[in-house]
Each structure stands twice: as C-alpha cells, then as structure tokens.
Amino acid sequence: MKFVMAIIKPFKLDEVRDALTGIGVHGLTVTEVKGYGRQKGHTEIYRGAEYAVSFLPKLKIEVAVASESVEKVVEAIASAAKTGQIGDGKIFVYSIDQAVRIRTGETDTDAL
Amino acid sequence: MKFVMAIIKPFKLDEVRDALTGIGVHGLTVTEVKGYGRQKGHTEIYRGAEYAVSFLPKLKIEVAVASESVEKVVEAIASAAKTGQIGDGKIFVYSIDQAVRIRTGETDTDAL
Amino acid sequence: MKFVMAIIKPFKLDEVRDALTGIGVHGLTVTEVKGYGRQKGHTEIYRGAEYAVSFLPKLKIEVAVASESVEKVVEAIASAAKTGQIGDGKIFVYSIDQAVRIRTGETDTDAL
Amino acid sequence: MKLSSVLRWGAPVLAVGLLAAAGAYAQEAAAPAADAAAAAAPAAPTPNKGDTTWMLVSTVLVLLMTVPGLALFYGGLVRTKNMLSVLMQVMAIACLVMIIWAVYGYSLAFSDGGGLNSFVGGFSKAFLAGVTTSTTVESFSRGVVIPELVFVCFQMTFAAITPALIVGAFAERIKFSALLLFTVLWVTFIYFPMAHMVWWWPGPEFASTNPAEATVAGAGLIWSFGAIDFAGGTVVHINAGITALVGALVLGKRVGYGKDLMAPHSLTMTLIGAGLLWVGWFGFNAGSNLESNGYAALAMINTFLATAAAALAWMFVEWMAKGHPSMLGLASGAIAGLVAVTPAAGFAGPMGSIVLGIIAGVICFVACTSIKNALGYDDSLDVFGVHCVGGVIGAILTGVLVNPDLGGAGVVDYTLDNGAGTAGAYSLATQVIAQCKGVLVTLVWSGVGSFILYKIVDVIVGLRVTEEKEREGLDITEHGERAYNM
Amino acid sequence: MKLSSVLRWGAPVLAVGLLAAAGAYAQEAAAPAADAAAAAAPAAPTPNKGDTTWMLVSTVLVLLMTVPGLALFYGGLVRTKNMLSVLMQVMAIACLVMIIWAVYGYSLAFSDGGGLNSFVGGFSKAFLAGVTTSTTVESFSRGVVIPELVFVCFQMTFAAITPALIVGAFAERIKFSALLLFTVLWVTFIYFPMAHMVWWWPGPEFASTNPAEATVAGAGLIWSFGAIDFAGGTVVHINAGITALVGALVLGKRVGYGKDLMAPHSLTMTLIGAGLLWVGWFGFNAGSNLESNGYAALAMINTFLATAAAALAWMFVEWMAKGHPSMLGLASGAIAGLVAVTPAAGFAGPMGSIVLGIIAGVICFVACTSIKNALGYDDSLDVFGVHCVGGVIGAILTGVLVNPDLGGAGVVDYTLDNGAGTAGAYSLATQVIAQCKGVLVTLVWSGVGSFILYKIVDVIVGLRVTEEKEREGLDITEHGERAYNM
Amino acid sequence: MKLSSVLRWGAPVLAVGLLAAAGAYAQEAAAPAADAAAAAAPAAPTPNKGDTTWMLVSTVLVLLMTVPGLALFYGGLVRTKNMLSVLMQVMAIACLVMIIWAVYGYSLAFSDGGGLNSFVGGFSKAFLAGVTTSTTVESFSRGVVIPELVFVCFQMTFAAITPALIVGAFAERIKFSALLLFTVLWVTFIYFPMAHMVWWWPGPEFASTNPAEATVAGAGLIWSFGAIDFAGGTVVHINAGITALVGALVLGKRVGYGKDLMAPHSLTMTLIGAGLLWVGWFGFNAGSNLESNGYAALAMINTFLATAAAALAWMFVEWMAKGHPSMLGLASGAIAGLVAVTPAAGFAGPMGSIVLGIIAGVICFVACTSIKNALGYDDSLDVFGVHCVGGVIGAILTGVLVNPDLGGAGVVDYTLDNGAGTAGAYSLATQVIAQCKGVLVTLVWSGVGSFILYKIVDVIVGLRVTEEKEREGLDITEHGERAYNM
Numbered sequence A, B, C: 001m002k003f004v005m006a007i008i009k010p011f012k013l014d015e016v017r018d019a020l021t022g023i024g025v026h027g028l029t030v031t032e033v034k035g036y037g038r039q040k041g042h043t044e045i046y047r048g049a050e051y052a053v054s055f056l057p058k059l060k061i062e063v064a065v066a067s068e069s070v071e072k073v074v075e076a077i078a079s080a081a082k083t084g085q086i087g088d089g090k091i092f093v094y095s096i097d098q099a100v101r102i103r104t105g106e107t108d109t110d111a112l
Numbered sequence D, E, F: 001m002k003l004s005s006v007l008r009w010g011a012p013v014l015a016v017g018l019l020a021a022a023g024a025y026a027q028e029a030a031a032p033a034a035d036a037a038a039a040a041a042p043a044a045p046t047p048n049k050g051d052t053t054w055m056l057v058s059t060v061l062v063l064l065m066t067v068p069g070l071a072l073f074y075g076g077l078v079r080t081k082n083m084l085s086v087l088m089q090v091m092a093i094a095c096l097v098m099i100i101w102a103v104y105g106y107s108l109a110f111s112d113g114g115g116l117n118s119f120v121g122g123f124s125k126a127f128l129a130g131v132t133t134s135t136t137v138e139s140f141s142r143g144v145v146i147p148e149l150v151f152v153c154f155q156m157t158f159a160a161i162t163p164a165l166i167v168g169a170f171a172e173r174i175k176f177s178a179l180l181l182f183t184v185l186w187v188t189f190i191y192f193p194m195a196h197m198v199w200w201w202p203g204p205e206f207a208s209t210n211p212a213e214a215t216v217a218g219a220g221l222i223w224s225f226g227a228i229d230f231a232g233g234t235v236v237h238i239n240a241g242i243t244a245l246v247g248a249l250v251l252g253k254r255v256g257y258g259k260d261l262m263a264p265h266s267l268t269m270t271l272i273g274a275g276l277l278w279v280g281w282f283g284f285n286a287g288s289n290l291e292s293n294g295y296a297a298l299a300m301i302n303t304f305l306a307t308a309a310a311a312l313a314w315m316f317v318e319w320m321a322k323g324h325p326s327m328l329g330l331a332s333g334a335i336a337g338l339v340a341v342t343p344a345a346g347f348a349g350p351m352g353s354i355v356l357g358i359i360a361g362v363i364c365f366v367a368c369t370s371i372k373n374a375l376g377y378d379d380s381l382d383v384f385g386v387h388c389v390g391g392v393i394g395a396i397l398t399g400v401l402v403n404p405d406l407g408g409a410g411v412v413d414y415t416l417d418n419g420a421g422t423a424g425a426y427s428l429a430t431q432v433i434a435q436c437k438g439v440l441v442t443l444v445w446s447g448v449g450s451f452i453l454y455k456i457v458d459v460i461v462g463l464r465v466t467e468e469k470e471r472e473g474l475d476i477t478e479h480g481e482r483a484y485n486m
C-alpha cells in the first residue's frame, strides 16, 4: 500500500475530492497547513509594524491507496489541483506497511 | 523504527492516550484534521444557501515507536478508539529511517 | 528522496526556516500540532473546573529533500530548534518513493 | 384618562410597621386597589420628559443585557459546538416572552387579580387592552408618573431576561423544542405570579391617602410581607437561580462531565457579555427607580461599587485559594455583585454596597467551586451558584443595609407627611424576617413549580437530546449550522 | 433666534385629505415654507431637556447600530478572508458621509430647495451655516422644539448608516476605491434628495396656522403624496435595498458562487451585530418621534413586538421548511421585523405590530431563500431580501395599521383643534395608495439612479477587484492586513 | 441641603482676562471656595430631570467605553496568548479605581484642599461623607445643578478608564500584581491631583457673584492658568499617554520585538472596541457639559466630525504612504480624533473640528509609524502615539478653535451679564500660552511622577514577568486560563 500526500491550494479541495471519487477513492484526510516555497507571500502592515508573510495557507491531502492505484491517484490529484500558477503544490508518495480499519479490525487494502 | 499514524474520533483522544501510556508510550503528536469517508456528514443551511458538509472533524495521532512495539501500539489504539460506529477511523504504519531528539541529539529509539 | 519531519517549539519556526534557507532548502510545509511528551503541561482553572492540560502547542515541519541532503537538513533543523530545554521536539526521517510538482508535472528531485 | 396604579416596591416598611401592629387598624378591607387608587386621583399628573427618557433608555439597556449581553456571557462559556444553540436559546426565549407579555403576561403581572390578587393578576389588560399613549403609571414618588407603555416595555425586558438566565443550567444538552415549551409554561405559572406577588401594590397616591392596612390588603403576597426588593432580586435572580438548580438536577449531567475538557470556548465573548451585562444593569437597577432623581443616582453608584467590590473579592480569594487570579473569576465576581446589589440598589448606602459586594464575591466563589464540586450537580454555567446564592445574599442583606444608621436610604412610609417620601421607622429583625419570608416563598414557589413543569415537558417532548447529538453538538444537530467557519 | 421649520413626517393624512379635495382650497401658493413658518412663530419655544436628552441618546444609539452593530452583522456573514474589508467598508462609509453631511448633505436634505424644493434642498445651510447652539427645530407637536444641532446629529447617523447597508450586496468583491466614490455620488444624488422628498415639510407651527394646501405646497414630493413613514422605511430601507439589488446585478456573482462553501465565518459576530442593531434601532425608531412622550413609547413597544414576532416567524417557518430552526434565521427575522416596523413604529398599535412582524418574517424568509435562489442573483448578504422586501411590506402595511380601528395611532391633522395633535379622518384606500406611490417613487429614483452611478464608477475606477484578488480575499489584497492571527 | 460647588472647566477665559490684568483687583484672597459658594447660594436650585437623565446615561456610556470597549480595542491588538491578561488588566483596574474613588479619590479630586488646594483636595469627602441623594453640584450654567451622586459616578468612570489606557504600553509583559500596585499609587499621586488641578473651581454661582480674582484663587493650578479642557484632554489623555511612554521605556521591549510576528490576534475585536469607544465617548465628551442643552449637542457633533475626519485622514495618508488603506488605520485614526477633540468638544465649531481631526489623524499616523520606529521604544499598543500626541494636539488647538471668529463657542465670562453665560474676550496668544502651560505641567507631573512610581513598584514586586512566562503568554502563566478553546 502507498500513501499519497499532496499539498494543494485550498480552493482546489472540492475538485480534487471529486476527481478522487471519480476514480473510486472514497476516503481521505485533509489538514490545514502553511506552505513556504517559491510562491511569494505578501506584506502585512499593522500601524508601524510591517511583517513579510511568507507562509501561505495550503491544504494537505492524505490518501492511502493500494499500490497499483498510485499512478492514477497521483494523476487525478495533479490534474485537478493544477492551475498552472506558481504555488500549486506537490505530491509525495511513500510506502506503508500496514493499515487497519478501527471499527472492524480489517487490515491492509480492505481497510482503505 | 515505525511510525503509527491513526485517524480517530476527537472525543476518543483521552482514552487513546491513556491506552498508550498504559503500554509505556509516553510521546505522541496530535493534529486536527478533517476526514472524508463512508461516514456521512450533514447539511448546513445559511438562509438560502445549503452546503453538504462531508468533511468531519477527526484527530490524527502520530507515534514513533520501536519496530517491535508496533503490534501492541496498533492494538492499543484500535481498541481504545473503537466505538463500533462508522467513522471510527484508520491506523497506518510505515517505517522511519531515523529519529533525533533535538534537545539531546540522541538518535533512533533513544530519541523516542 | 527523503522526508524530514520535525516537531519543534512554535517560536523557533523562523530560525529553523532561516537555517534551512541557509543550506539551500527553499520549500517546506508547516502544521500546527499538539504534542504530548515529557514536557509537563499546566493546569487551567475555570471556576470550579480544573483541567490538567498535557498537550502543548508545537509545530510540525515537513521537508522533502534529496537523500544526500538529509544529514545536513537534520543537522540544520536540530541546531536551530534547540533550546536545551525539555520539549524541544524530535526529528523523524523516512523515505519517499516519488515526488511531483503539480504545476509543471516535474517529478522527484526536480519537484522539490 | 385613567391613572393606572400598577406599581412596584418602595414603601414596604409601611407594610412592616403595619404587620407589627396589625390589630390596631380598624378599617375594613380596601376596595380593589387599582380602582381605589384611580378613584383617589384628583387631577391626573403628566409625565416629566426627563423621567420618560430615563425609562426609555433603561429599557433599551435591559435589552442590551439580554441580547447580546447575556447571550455572549453564556455563549463564551460553552464549547464551540454548542455556541449557536446558547445564543439562539437566549434570543428565542426573549422574543417568545415579549409576545406572551403583550398578550397576557403584563396583565397577569400588573393588573388586579380579584380573588387571587395575592398571587396573580387577572386578564383585564390582556392584549394590552386599555394601554394607550396617554395612560400612565405611578413611580414611587407621589404625583410622579410615567407613560404606561414605557412601563410595559421596561417590565417586558425583565420578563424576557429572567427565563433566559436559566439557560445556563442545562446548556449543551437541552432539546430546543423542550426549551420553548418550558419557557411558555414557566413564565405563565412561575414568573408572572412571582412578579405580581412582589411588585403589585396600590401605589403612592393610594398609600398616601389611605391607612397602611388598605395598601397592604391590595398588594401581592410578598409585598405584603414588607419585604423590599429594589430591582428584582427575588423575582429575577432567586427565581431563575433555583429553577436552574432544579433543571440541572432533573436533566442530569452532560455526557463526559468531569472527564472531558469542557473549557469555555471563548472567554473573550464572556468578557464582552459581562461588560454589556454591567452596562445594561444600570437600566435594570437605576431604571427600577422609575424616576430620574437622586435615588436613581444612588442605585447607580451602588451598582458600580458592589460590582467592583465583588469582582475584586472573587479575584483575590481565587488568587489565594487557587494560585491565580483569573479573568473568568473577575467577571463572575462582577456578575455576583450585580446580582446581590439588585435588591439593594436604591436602599443601601455606597459603603454598604462595597461590603455587600465583598460578601457576595466570596460566598459565590465558594458556591461555584467547593460546594458545587462537593454536591456534584452539573449546573453548566453556575446559574445557581451566582444568581440564586447571590440573590439570597442580596435579598437578606438588603434588609440590613437599608438601615439609615448604616448609610442606607431607609424605606419610605407613605402614611407620613402626606406621602412626601419620608422614611419610616426601621427594625432590623422585622425587616430581615420579612426578607427571609420573601426568599422562602420564592424558593418554594419556583423550586416546586419548575420541577413540575420540567416533568411535564419531559413527558410531552423530552428534555434532552440523544447522547450522539449531544456529542456532535447542538449547533449542527438542532440548528443545522455552525458558529465558526474560519 | 430664528426657529427653523425643518421637520419630518407626522401629519400627512392632512395632506391626503387635502389631495382628495384639492379644488376646495382657494388660496394662492404659500410663501416658501420655511420662511412662512419662521414668520408665523410668535415667541420662540425653548427645548425641553428631557427631549434633548432623548435625542442625544437616540443619536448615540443609531451610531451603535452602524459601528459596531451593522459592521459585525455583515462581517460575521462573510468569509474570514473578507472580514476586515466589510468592517472597514461600513466604518469608512459612515465617516465619509458624516463629513459630507456637515459640508452640504444636511443642507440638501433639510433646507428649502427653491424651484427644486419638491426634490431637493438648497445650499443655504452648507457648512452648517447658521446652525448654532441656540437654533432649534420643531418636533411633531406644536410648540415643542429640540436644539437644531441635535437634529443635525440624529439625521447624520441616518445618512451614515443607509449607504453602509448596501455593502452587504456586493461584499467580498468590490474595489474599495470604487466603494468610496460610489458612496459620495450615491448620497449626493440619491439619499439627500430622497430624504428631502420624504421628510421636508413646513412643520407643525405652520401647518396649524395655515391651510393644508399651503403645507403640502411647501413639502417634499413624497410627503406631499400623503405617504407616512415614521422612521425612514422608504428613505433608508427601500432605498438601500433596491440599490443593493441593482449592485448585485451590475457587479455579478462572486467567484465560486453556488459551488464553493461560502458559509458565514462567524455567526457569533452576526448575533452580536443583530443584538446591537436591535438595541440601537430604538434610537432609530423611537428617536424619530423627536420627543420623549407616549408616542416614543409606542414606537418602542412596536419595535420590540414586531421584531420578536418576525424573528419567531422566520424561525418557525424555516423549521417547517428546512427541518431546523437556525440562529441565523432567528436573527434575520429580527432584522426583517425591524425593517418592516420602521415606517410603522409610531403609527401601528402593539397588536398590529405583531401581525406586521409575522408577515414580514415569513415573506422575507421566502424572498431570501426560494425567490433569491430562483432568480439566481448574488446579493451576498440579502440586503434586497431583507431591507427592500421588508421595507416595502412595512411601508404598505403602515397605511393599514395606522387605522385607529385596528389599534393604530391615526395621523395628526394639524388643521384641527389649533394644532393640538388630533387625528384626522382615515381612509384605507387613500392611505394605501399614498404609501404605494411613495414606494414606487423610491424604487424608481433609487433603482435607476444607482444603476447610472454604478456604471459611472465602473468606468472611472472599475467596480470589481480581479479574480485573483477576490480569491485571496480583500483583507490582504485591498487592506494589507488579516482579521485574525490566532 | 448644602449646595456643593465642586465643578469643572468652563470659564477660564475669565481667568485669562484676570491674569492679564491681575493687578487691577484689590480684594483679598477669597474665603475657601466651596464654603463661599455655598454661602452665596440663596435658594438651592433643584436638578432638572432631563439633565439628570443625561448624566446618568453619560456615565453608563463611559463605562461602556472601558468594559468592554477599551478592553476589546486593546485585547484585539495583542497576541492570542495575552488576550485575557489585557482584558483582565483593564477590568481589574477599573474595579479597583472605583473602590478607591469612593473611599478617598473623589475627595482628593473634588474637595477643598486647604493649603494644598492648588494641587490636590482634602479628605473631607472621604467615604463619600456628606454626599446624599439630595446634595447637588453645579453645572456650567448659573443655577443649573445635578445630583452630586451622579457627578460622583460620572467622574468615577473617568478615573477608572484613565489608568486602564496606560495598559496598552506595557501589555504582554507586565506582572499582574505590579500592575495593581502601580494603579493604586498612580491614581493617588498622579490622577487625583491632576483632576483637582484641572477641574476644581468655585463654580458659576460663585464666579458670577465674585470678582474673577477670587474665582481663580479658589481653583486648581491648571484651571488658574486659564487653560480650557472640555472633557479631559490633559487629565485623561496626555496624562495616561506620557505615563505610557515612561512605562514602555522603563519596562523595556517585549521579547522578540522587531523579530517575531506580533500581529494583532483579532482586529475584529479591535473594531468592536473602537466602535464602542466611539459610542461611549459621547458620554465622555457631551456628558462633560453636565447639562442637556445646545452645548451638549455641539460637543456631540464635534465628536462625530473630528473622529470621522481623523479616521479618514489616517486612512488616506496610510494609503498614500504604505499602499493600502487599513482597517486598523481607520480605527486608529478614529481614536486619535476622539482624543484630540476631547478638550475641544464644547468649544470648537463643527468645521474647526473637521480640521482638528485631519491634523490629529495625520500627525498621530506619523507618530505611530515613522517616529516610533525611529526612536525604537516598544509602546505595545501606541498609547503614547495616540493619546499623548493626540492629546497635545487637541489641547493646543482647542486654544485656537475656541475662537468665535473660527466658528468656536468662545469661553464664558461669568463676571459678565450677571453670569448669564456670555462669552468673554478672546486672545489667541493668551489662550494658546495657557493651553501650553497646562500641557507642560501635565507632562512633567505625570512623566516624572510615574517614573518614580514605576521604580518603586519594580523594587517592591518587580515589573516584568520572566522571559519564559512572557514567551508562554500571560494568560496561562499569570491567570491560569486561555482565551480560546476552539
């Protein structure tokens, strides 16, 4: 099994979720994160204090999938999340050894 | 070493932590996440606008453990987090190459 | 490629980011998390109700790097995040199979 | 234009004196009070615009206490997932009671009740019949009146906030429909009669021109004890506070109580609420003088000083007992002081109010921490510990602090000096006993009555939401929305 | 000291009667109204301090409605990223209009306009020329005056809040510079003339001592129709509401409308705002009586009851239609009730206000849910559905509920009893037709006028921010700051 | 019933004229002012209820400014972890000062100080001795009085808010116990004397019936300069502002200042606070007239216009200088305008107030941005830049704008027309010099005095928390609670 973790722009969440549902992935976990990268931030001014804000709001999406689906999942996310603008984000894939569905105790791909 | 990541229902946090402490795990990291899965969400209505909210609040728990403890850690989490209702969550296990305790510079299992 | 995940004290973020930029790492993702460990929490009292709060605010930093840079990245984070006080946090390293830059479709180290 | 004699506290020492020497009066029971008063009025006085303005403003201030004041004070104390439910409960109760007030509440509270007059009014003013822009009611000074519609509005805000206070006791678990039903029943069977028992009397004109016995005979039960209550310590605070305790016991504890973190989701909101409550309370207390004069100013300074003293007292005692002075403690103390000074506002002297505040702050602190934890009931937001306990302290000590020797204002005896407002004789024992009788009747009437009403509502619609709904939070399950989408 | 005759609604039945029998009057057109009135005043009355205080307080209350009331009500409804932009829009508009008001707004609204007097005033009071601490204006009772500076302040707050109401329609997408420019143009060409058309008349002294025709001849256009509007249903709510709809249509939908989650970021703020709006609205409605008497009290109780009734009505109808009673529904209903009762406040009876509230609550609910969704425009915060729809309901039903047979107060005919305040004859048809004419003129003047102004502003600075900025949020892109850094 | 002559600003031009020709007066030093005034009063005037109501309301409004107004304004500007500490500091200070005020503060400020009378009052009114529901104090019109208890309350709120203003300077790092101790010392040694020096004078009755020299002889030091200050620009704003600067310097910078993100945690709260400050400030400024008449209305319109002008001025200048108009800028400008118009409120004309607002908005912007950054002190919430700088601007320009030729109200000379309220002669140089002397005395008294007090407190309990506590935040470390548990 693999874990696909994607950092995307927040307003792309619904599109990504739809894309994943479209290819049969029905579970995922989302986290609000802040990203730092090439995309430039902005300056905030509060009276005399100016702050260069370089961390931008992003969403992290995590999906556990069977190894054989990884490619199409990455594909789906990549195309749904893409705007072509800087800051679109990244997708990382790594292996997982085990998965358990707490409710039933099912394991591995049955658990996803 | 292994990383055990569990997605659980928020109100189960204390029980899970107690279960882990019970088996000698004294460190963990918790993140507020939103989960999408089989558990159905709800509809929110704000005047004329209706939104189907399918992302539900969950907690992600991350524990780094020595490889040999993985089984009982997974076990402990699974039984503490279980309500038997849909949406109880998942546990994922993956390998880590290295761990460092920042304060002391200790590494690997000493760092946990 | 490797993923370096560090749990640090929140006020160390800027120093860590500077340290990473210093060694040429220009992308990272930050998550607000709560940590439980040896560092003792505090007690909060609201009228008659007392709560022992043992989860403390921490930041999780995630950086994907080429395998060869891992060491110096870990080093950089560890020394920037260190106060020598309990609760400084941990660094974990694990392998990733694949990385994709959504905007361009570049993969692996090109994507970082 | 008929002069209404519907009025409030002010001269019960007269009643007290009377009770002490009741046999001395030979005259028969007076004619129904209101009629008699109306008949007695020779030329109708016209309202002073300064008074009218003060009462308009006071009314607005009491609304401010309720929405958004009380709503925020309570709302900040619950968990995020129940925020809207609390805000909504407070506001929906207020709206509901306003309508009921206009339909029959004002009449039940402030009209002659015929044979039941000791306990409740009648329906002669239902739908505000006969209340026009030119009818007036008397204040506490002979010959001083205000437009009746202002009085209706002012009293309406009291009726609206009182049941909203109870919300704090069963917050985070009550079913919304049950709450609405309970509110309708509670104001009808508990609040309106209580208001009548405490506040209905024949008024200064009648009292100045008739023997004291006749005045007492025409008054509500608790008024006739000679109990004094400047702005509603019994009717509002003890009444709501005891109903709250009963509610907390009947509904039972919240799921996870004593185990889960139930910390206030936003003490910021609680502070805003506390501030607005304080600000609005000047309408409540100083407005209860019904006239813009030195006594309104006295009620104002007492409402400043008792509150400040109680806030500091709670803060310091908490600092000593728990190691930290907390903002919630400071704010809770302020509310305890406000509650305690409510009956005393126009009666105590400034220094007496400081003492009263200190006592209230310390005792309410103990009630909300040690005692509550010892007894183990789950009064979510400490309505009992603050409003009932603070209310009882205030009610009883008012009987002491009104003493002119302690700097108090004394109590007017309208039979003296042709109703010029002269204070009557003061007896500590007599007054304190009268106060205690008033408190006891309130505790029994409201405690027993509300218990019955809770049970009725439980049978009809069920009081509590399911455990699953409680866990998910009332905002989403009862109201289909969330307080924050940050 | 000259007595200004600048005044407001009060006796249009007189006008109505007049129009019905216009031919009966033989006299020539009156001299310019203000002069005549001034000449007619024999000895200048002095203000009663109770009235002055009431108007000072009412003015403060209307500011409370705006900042922070309206700002929070709206702010809570937008997404976090636009919170500050809304707060700022409301406050900046208010500040801007205050300055304009002192410079020429008061003069355009409340001075004689010469040849254009039916539509707009002149510049004789520009820079508040001639307005001093000793000049006064008449209230609606003959011989009762208040300091002119108080009236200037009170009316200034009306002018300040009205354009701020419109903000809700194009929130989350308008360019800040465009908003400021639009505001300047809008108050100048729409609001000041509207205020003049509705509120300018020769005043009680003149009306009591001159034939009705002369009074009508010196009044603004809508006043001369005989339309009644106690506190500004047309000038404020219909006016802002229709401008809002036009704005929503001209600017187009928000990016992501109907697709993205646009849930209110903090209904807590919305509730605070709703509460403060209610509290402040008593200044708006009861203050519009310009005098502290039984009619102010009537306006007050109506403002309580219609609001409570509308809040409950919206809540119950939503409960039935959607399955949940929501806090936003309760609060929206309250605002709908406040809007609807604005023109009726001092005219309807309490029971009539309850009926009015129920009707407004139900219809505005339908307007903001079914109708809005059916038509598909994106009026972000339902300014049209609440203020325009509620305003029209109120304006028309005021014509019905003023009927003394329905418990209404009737309308003073100053030509009777030497201007003592006696109600004139009432004719349902006549009054309702007058009301409808007033509504229509407002819809047309404001609808067409604001359309033109939007287009002008679009050409000069552009109305909307870029899509990218809209997506990032106006707080950062337009104002360089964020509402929350938690 | 004795008539107190304790009163405030109003006729210092009289003093100015006097000083200019001091040698002309032959009479001996007047008897102690209060006694003389009392003796001079033939028949005690009774309060007008309209005035009484206005002062009751104004008092409530000033409380609203403090809690929750100021608490929120400041609270929103700090980081989440210090939110409660700020809310608590403001409220605890207010409570503490209220008690002190009743115990000896009122007496020190508003009673005759015997030999020290130029600087401070005595203890004759300690514990509010002799203050009853029937004692009164004079307003600024001869023969117009208000109940003394109202005056005590009104002035109490001034004493309560002033030290709370200072909090902004050392927020996020001061020890709570140190703050309480400092407050006690500061009001005792700085505030009460300042209030006495600026506001104590023999009153209109005395001034109308005695030579000017006698009036001056019985007044406080700064009053005797002939400086005018309508609502407390010196006593409140310059006083608090300079103490704040000294505090910021003595305590030193916050840990991480200039490095860490210290953005306001909730500008929403700051906006609510700014709105409530504005709303409440009408009590402060227009209430300072002590009477409900055209001058209260003048103070009101000036408080609208200067505020709006300053808000817009800050916004536009920031827009030009920094590229964005910010909400915090708009709100800060509003506060700057409010501060600046405080001394000028009843003296300037409306157009003068607009000019004053623009100047204050621009200069305070520069003070809070460029100057502050250049000097490098860490006045956390810009108390100095807004209150001291704005206060000085206002104080000095008041001397200019009071000029009747510029639309100002002039200053009453009670020796003319038998005390009817006629304005005396105006000399720009004389008045501005008097203003500057007042400002200088305030800066020195308060600057030096507070420096000493800070040092004393530092020795006794220590001013700052430890670095570790500062980093974790005062909410948890000092108060054991958190503002938000979302």
Ligand SMILES: Nc1ncnc2c1ncn2[C@@H]1O[C@H](COP(=O)(O)OP(=O)(O)O)[C@@H](O)[C@H]1O
Residues within 6 Å of the ligand: A007, A034, A035, A036, A037, A038, A039, A056, A058, A085, A086, A087, A088, A089, A090, C026, C027, C028, C029, C030, C062, C063, C064, C065, C101, C102, C103, C112
């Ligand atoms: N090396 C990295 N490790 C972890 N997260 C990264 C890394 N580089 C970028 N990110 C995440 O991806 C987001 C987008 O990256 P950025 O460089 O701004 O644009 P792009 O994805 O178009 O190259 C960042 O905001 C950050 O959250």
Ligand SMILES: Nc1ncnc2c1ncn2[C@@H]1O[C@H](COP(=O)(O)OP(=O)(O)O)[C@@H](O)[C@H]1O
Residues within 6 Å of the ligand: A026, A027, A028, A029, A030, A062, A063, A064, A065, A101, A102, A103, A112, B007, B034, B035, B036, B037, B038, B039, B056, B058, B085, B086, B087, B088, B089, B090
């Ligand atoms: N494939 C997946 N990858 C990552 N997280 C998942 C996945 N499937 C489910 N989850 C997480 O687990 C939670 C529970 O899953 P759900 O399908 O609702 O119920 P159950 O765990 O009982 O099957 C989800 O809310 C989501 O956070």
Ligand SMILES: Nc1ncnc2c1ncn2[C@@H]1O[C@H](COP(=O)(O)OP(=O)(O)O)[C@@H](O)[C@H]1O
Residues within 6 Å of the ligand: B026, B027, B028, B029, B030, B062, B063, B064, B065, B101, B102, B103, B112, C007, C034, C035, C036, C037, C038, C039, C056, C058, C085, C086, C087, C088, C089, C090
């Ligand atoms: N086994 C673990 N797995 C995951 N996170 C851990 C683990 N142990 C500690 N942490 C994280 O590291 C943080 C610091 O740990 P703690 O034991 O308090 O101090 P130290 O790092 O100095 O040993 C914790 O708050 C928690 O977030």
